[in-house]
Amino acid sequence: MSSTRREKRAFACALCICAITLFVSGCREDMHNQPKLKAYRDGADRNPVEGTVARGSLKDDALIPASMRKPGSALPAASPAAGQTSPTASAAPTASAAPTASAAKDANAFPFAITAELLARGQDRFNAYCTPCHSKLGDGNGMIVQRGFRRPPSYLDERLRNEPTSHFFDVMTNGFGAMPSYSDKLSPEDRWKVAAYIRVLQLSQRASIDDVPPAERAKLESNAPDTKPQGGGQHQ
Numbered sequence: 001m002s003s004t005r006r007e008k009r010a011f012a013c014a015l016c017i018c019a020i021t022l023f024v025s026g027c028r029e030d031m032h033n034q035p036k037l038k039a040y041r042d043g044a045d046r047n048p049v050e051g052t053v054a055r056g057s058l059k060d061d062a063l064i065p066a067s068m069r070k071p072g073s074a075l076p077a078a079s080p081a082a083g084q085t086s087p088t089a090s091a092a093p094t095a096s097a098a099p100t101a102s103a104a105k106d107a108n109a110f111p112f113a114i115t116a117e118l119l120a121r122g123q124d125r126f127n128a129y130c131t132p133c134h135s136k137l138g139d140g141n142g143m144i145v146q147r148g149f150r151r152p153p154s155y156l157d158e159r160l161r162n163e164p165t166s167h168f169f170d171v172m173t174n175g176f177g178a179m180p181s182y183s184d185k186l187s188p189e190d191r192w193k194v195a196a197y198i199r200v201l202q203l204s205q206r207a208s209i210d211d212v213p214p215a216e217r218a219k220l221e222s223n224a225p226d227t228k229p230q231g232g233g234q235h236q
Contacts, residue, residue: 108164114196122197125190129182138201150178155198156205168195 112118127136135142138155145151153160160167172191175181186194209217 107166110165110192110196112192118193119197119200121190122193122195122200125186126194126197129185130194133179137205138198139205152177152179155202161202165195165199168198 126134131142132144133142133149133152134140134155135145140152140154142152155161169191171179172182172186172194173188174183182191203211209220212220
């Protein structure tokens with residue numbers, strides 16, 4: 001066999017080897033593309049194994065997370081339907097222990113006692129996440145609204161003053177209209193605290209001197225500036 005024929009055969013063999021190598025490498029299965037059944041697809045969904053214990057944040061209640069409930073506590077009484085409550089009653093809902101049963105959608109109560117420390121936390125979270133749209137007064141005239149963004153409803157409107165407390169928690173959890181969910185930014189506890197501070201805003205913007213406790217009212221009146229004319233005589 002001549003050297004030329006041997007060279008041609010060697011070249012043909014090398015070419016075949018290259019072609020086979022390219023073909024095989026193009027048929028490989030990467031780990032992210034391996035054949036398998038995926039949950040909730042391909043008929044692979046199934047019930048948890050008997051005796052499975054939930055870990056982390058168990059969302060077995062839409063309004064009251066498990067971490068805020070106390071054993072043996074009762075569900076707070078729901079408020080009357082919207083439009084049947086007075087603004088004062090809506091603005092000052094009762095504080096109660098955390099419920100063990102599923103909270104009603106129209107629950108007008110909190111899962112903990114309202115304290116000054118709790119309201120301070122609610123104000124802090126409200127100022128951080130809510131004021132850009134709702135403003136510090138809650139009237140819906142926040143800074144981005146002043147720059148052309150869609151204006152949210154005012155918390156001071158009668159409709160929202162008559163909404164149950166759970167409405168604000170639900171909106172922060174699930175979003176509403178143009179407002180997205182804030183569940184990834186506010187913990188369930190902080191959402192309730194923000195709702196409590198919203199009630200404070202609603203009450204404060206409609207409060208009068210008669211709403212101040214007598215002891216505190218005396219302090220305010222004693223510190224009020226004297227508006228009587230100075231000099232005691234008539235102008236010449």
